[in-house]
Amino acid sequence: MKKTKKDVMIKVDNVSMRFNLGIDKGFSLKQGFVNMLDPKKRKAQKEAKDKNEFWALKDVSFEVNRGEVIGFIGSNGAGKSTLLKVVAGVMKPTKGKVEAYGNICPMIELGAGFDSQLTARENIYLNGAVLGYPKELIEAKFQEIVDFSELHDFLDVPVQNFSSGMVARLAFSIATIVEPEILIVDEILAVGDMAFQKKSLNKMMSMIKGGTTVLYVSHSIDQVKSLCDKAVWLEHGVVQDAGDCEKICKKYEDFVNNR
């Protein structure tokens, strides 16, 4: 692991992300041939393509130091989740560079790779492998996962027979057994029934406050205020402002109220 001065954990450098909204939908061989023969249509199509271009992120740059908790705020579609996915390595930025020094636990969507036909026991191993846990870790923490999810009696039942709350409990328990150096959270996930919601909320809070570096997206300004040291305010893929959490949240609240 490389370390730069000041102990930078994540470095996002001029990251831009482009999506083509109408990309493959309008494509057909016939259209392709017609366009090839008719320059006017070809031009029209190119313009349509440019119009369909959507920049989810534009020149976003920031650094995160070890142990910092950074909140991302902004309206729907501002590019917050895309940014988290880029940092997690799920997407590669169209332009710019992302560097992360440390193992990342992306809690963006839970239960990735669950197979509904397999039992809970089998899914713990499968989902763990998908999340990149080594076999030894899953074996060592197996009991802990089962205890936390409280699904002792259903270990050998196929997941398709579970209620959605039970699936969410299992997924949450698997995702949170690691102690990552970088935690990426898209909305605090409180899942299951009331008792489990409380338990999972506590677990998330203790993970966030436990000294790890956290990137945190939320629409709850209060939670951002109480958890984060710094905040980044995104709007239409552009960083509006970044810095001290209280200050940025205030600005964002003013912006929303005056709209």
Add this chain to the structure above:
Amino acid sequence: MKTFMNNIMYSLQKYKFLMSQLVSRDFKVKYKRSVLGIVWSLLYPVLTMAVMALVFTNMFKMSMPGVNYLVYLMSGLVLFNYFSEASNLAMSSVVGNFSLLNKVYIPKYIFPLSKCLFVGINFLLTLIPLYAIILLTGTGLNWYHLLLPFAFICLFLFTLGMGFILSTISVFLRDMFYIYGVVLTLWTYMTPIMYDFAMIPTQLQFIFKLNPLFWILYFVRDIIIYHQVPGINVWIYCLLFAFGFLFIGMFVFKKNQDKFIYYV
């Protein structure tokens, strides 16, 4: 080149566990709730072969002088079935796992590779009925059988290369699933599985020789049926086609994999 190889080795080591989990998932899901379970891996090829043997020996009166037709047919079928099933599954593996690719970082080559491995294990099981036929028909064994893994590895690498190419194309062009179905049917008849290659008119034979599976089959049958070591040219063709397709596939896949996510 060396660091490239090192990277591949490191990545394979790191994702070994995930791969084994994906392969075992495929196995569990495939045989869940079937009464005979894994026995089907043995039974299925035997029954298909029995049907084909019945049709070709009794209805079309197919026979080859000096060669046991059953062994000829079975050896062709076992190898071709591996190719067709593995390439088909590998093709849909990337599209089929989009929901996963969209959520967590996993190297994308894992999906075609795990499918080729999964069908590969099935393939090894189908060797049991093949050898049963070889022994029962009195074709007999010889020491050259120890060379067969060479052909199997070439078949695996060629299929993996095809899997990379097909899975990449199918992300951008979903029509590929249908197109490839037709191509596979044509491929079945363009490969001497059920008929003797000598039946093909001489002026057309060169087309058949462009087929990598032709050479792999040639290699295997030289050993199993004719009890001889394949000529040096057969070895070379097998190697060239296997690594040629593997490298093309890896290149195409690597070049396009970052764009996959836009075509969900």
